Amino acid sequence: MENDAKFTVITEDGTEVEMNILFTYTDEETNKNYVFYYEDKGDEDNEIIVSEYDDEGRLFPVTEEKDYDKLEEVFNQFMEEHDGCECGCCDEDDCDCDDDCCHHNHDA
Secondary structure: OOOOOEEEEEOOOOOEEEEEEEEEEEOOOOOOEEEEEEOOOOOOOOOOEEEEEOOOOOEEEOOOHHHHHHHHHHHHHHHHHOOOOOOOOOOHHHOOOOHHHOOOOOOO
16 A cells, blocks of 8 residues: 555445545554555544555454554654645645645645
């Protein structure tokens, strides 16, 4: 899975929902792959979801509390490093990406 890519999730009721990848992370201790993603609803307060994924791109819920706690730390560190720009392609003072690459407000 690649950052800034999109994929489709099929919900329990069969609805297809397009998701945007915020970033991926591989835990070096467990060798598990995780993807942080969201449905772009057109506002800054999109819910970020994290799932484990395998080599075939299948998603699995994070069920272990210790894994979730570590992933929360990874997410917080990512947000600090990208201070306002969630696409990771720029820094806040020198943003040259277009509005479609991420779901933040470039004028912030």
